[in-house]
Amino acid sequence: NDGDTMPVLVIGTGYGGAVAALRLAQAGQNVIMVEKGMSWTQPGSDGKVFCNMLNPDGRSYWLRTETDQPINHFMGAPYNKSISSYTGVLDSEQFSGIRIYQGRGVGGGSLVNGGMAVTPKQENFASILPSVDAGPMYSTYYPRANAGLKVNNIDQTWFQGADCYQFARVGIKQAQRSGFAYTFVPNVYDFNYMKQEQASTAPRSALDAEVIYGNNYGKNSLDKTYLAAASGTGKVTIVPQHVVTTVAPANGGGYSVSMNQIDTSGNTVKAKTVTAQKVFFAAGSVGTSKLLVTQKATGKLPNLPDSVGTGWGNNGNVMVARQNQAWDATGSLQSCIPCVGIDNWADSGGPAFAEVSPFPAGIETFASLYLAITKNPNRGTFTYNSGTGGVDLNWQTAWNQPSIDCAKRIFDKINSKEGTIYRTDLFGEYKTWGDDFAYHPLGGCVLNVSTDNYGRLTPYPGLYVIDGSLIPGLTTVNPFVTITALAERNIEKIIAEDFH
Numbered sequence: 001n002d003g004d005t006m007p008v009l010v011i012g013t014g015y016g017g018a019v020a021a022l023r024l025a026q027a028g029q030n031v032i033m034v035e036k037g038m039s040w041t042q043p044g045s046d047g048k049v050f051c052n053m054l055n056p057d058g059r060s061y062w063l064r065t066e067t068d069q070p071i072n073h074f075m076g077a078p079y080n081k082s083i084s085s086y087t088g089v090l091d092s093e094q095f096s097g098i099r100i101y102q103g104r105g106v107g108g109g110s111l112v113n114g115g116m117a118v119t120p121k122q123e124n125f126a127s128i129l130p131s132v133d134a135g136p137m138y139s140t141y142y143p144r145a146n147a148g149l150k151v152n153n154i155d156q157t158w159f160q161g162a163d164c165y166q167f168a169r170v171g172i173k174q175a176q177r178s179g180f181a182y183t184f185v186p187n188v189y190d191f192n193y194m195k196q197e198q199a200s201t202a203p204r205s206a207l208d209a210e211v212i213y214g215n216n217y218g219k220n221s222l223d224k225t226y227l228a229a230a231s232g233t234g235k236v237t238i239v240p241q242h243v244v245t246t247v248a249p250a251n252g253g254g255y256s257v258s259m260n261q262i263d264t265s266g267n268t269v270k271a272k273t274v275t276a277q278k279v280f281f282a283a284g285s286v287g288t289s290k291l292l293v294t295q296k297a298t299g300k301l302p303n304l305p306d307s308v309g310t311g312w313g314n315n316g317n318v319m320v321a322r323q324n325q326a327w328d329a330t331g332s333l334q335s336c337i338p339c340v341g342i343d344n345w346a347d348s349g350g351p352a353f354a355e356v357s358p359f360p361a362g363i364e365t366f367a368s369l370y371l372a373i374t375k376n377p378n379r380g381t382f383t384y385n386s387g388t389g390g391v392d393l394n395w396q397t398a399w400n401q402p403s404i405d406c407a408k409r410i411f412d413k414i415n416s417k418e419g420t421i422y423r424t425d426l427f428g429e430y431k432t433w434g435d436d437f438a439y440h441p442l443g444g445c446v447l448n449v450s451t452d453n454y455g456r457l458t459p460y461p462g463l464y465v466i467d468g469s470l471i472p473g474l475t476t477v478n479p480f481v482t483i484t485a486l487a488e489r490n491i492e493k494i495i496a497e498d499f500h
């Protein structure tokens with residue numbers, strides 16, 4: 001409530017925020033979490049909390065009147081649909097050279113993501129977080145994160161016969177035929193539940209085109225894991241539909257935090273200001289970066305370092321699809337949960353880790369779709385725009401060319417071996433590469449650059465960053481396990497040293 005004082009405020013309920021809240025509560029602290037998006041617990045008129053990808057409605061997107069699908073064309077024609085404007089679960093945030101997809105709601109990105117829970121290879125860790133000692137990460141914090149997130153592995157015998165993974169088996173066969181390594185990828189989606197979906201003994205979710213607009217069943221998103229455990233301590237209160245706008249030192253100590261309570265049309269219904277002794281920024285790479293560059297530029301937190309807003313990368317994301325031969329059908333029933341990756345990271349000429357993605361059209365398409373994570377050296381910078389009062393990102397679409405070059409090393413070879421071609425009708429008219437959007441924003445407040453080596457904003461004691469903005473642009477694999485493990489490491493240190 002307006003005027004309240006509190007010991008700890010966490011901004012955002014994604015991975016970083018959820019870890020902070022749980023561990024602080026277990027250490028005896030009372031924690032308030034504020035979240036811009038909704039609490040996704042109430043079913044709509046169709047009896048479901050979330051809509052699926054084939055029939056999107058207002059629940060799908062954050063305040064848009066038309067969907068903005070990653071695959072926005074089909075057979076070369078625009079494929080978006082009209083929807084009612086609502087505080088939906090997936091935000092496609094447009095910057096000049098890239099649109100960045102993010103989850104909105106209690107659970108952040110865990111509500112909309114593919115659940116792929118990948119621990120990077122230890123040999124690559126020094127390139128991900130150079131100032132962090134890999135030993136304890138791999139002995140303690142990655143295992144702790146995997147346990148907290150309820151990561152599980154697919155039953156490979158079942159996989160071989162499941163209709164819903166025909167597309168993935170085709171992906172493996174073709175990777176092998178071209179000499180590429182592949183790996184099964186762990187997930188937070190409950191694979192035992194998926195077996196029941198395939199057997200038609202439980203309501204379908206992953207097998208009913210549900211993922212980027214939320215899963216009604218099966219997925220252990222953060223609201224079912226870390227956040228449920230945090231609430232279970234009785235010490236954590238989650239306040240949805242509140243957008244934090246300013247953070248500044250308060251008279252008499254602590255920080256004054258202003259926020260707008262919004263309705264489902266995005267309109268402010270009440271402005272509130274509270275005072276917190278300690279504040280954790282966990283609004284995600286984009287959200288935290290935007291908040292910090294704004295506070296610095298508008299004089300609320302003028303002593304933040306100049307590096308705030310820099311070091312942003314897209315995890316080398318690029319998407320592409322291939323059209324298979326008639327004997328390589330990919331299946332009309334596809335699980336929306338990816339479970340296989342082609343691992344070409346060891347190729348020093350162009351490292352890439354490409355997940356074999358579902359393309360749930362409900363019909364046979366003979367298409368193979370991939371989301372590649374690549375080694376792209378380009379980094380963007382967020383800056384405050386005093387004209388608009390917003391925050392710009394200087395990333396340019398052309399900066400994704402190194403990612404395309406990495407991905408081509410895999411898919412040119414597969415096309416040549418299979419006698420197949422790229423599809424050019426999915427990401428625009430005659431456009432092969434999905435190079436102008438990202439699922440994996442990382443950086444903007446890099447660990448040991450803009451913060452100390454544990455996420456403290458040192459000019460302001462009691463302010464911390466604990467989300468994907470700490471990671472300098474690339475994790476070599478899908479990022480959320482690394483975000484979670486780093487948060488586990490940092491919060492342990494912060495609790496030991498800063499909370500007495």
Ligand code: FAD
Binds near residue numbers: 212483
């Ligand atoms: P987030 O999870 O983004 O959480 C930040 C939260 O803060 C959000 O809930 C947001 O609404 C809230 N917020 C923002 N600004 C404010 C504000 N001003 N006031 C209050 N609240 C605010 N990663 C994987 O590892 N595997 C995958 O399979 C995978 N698939 C993905 C698929 C899609 C479609 C998308 C979009 C992402 C995917 N990701 C995946 C990426 C992953 O979800 C993100 O890396 C992760 O969620 C980032 O965690 P975070 O804690 O940094 O922030």
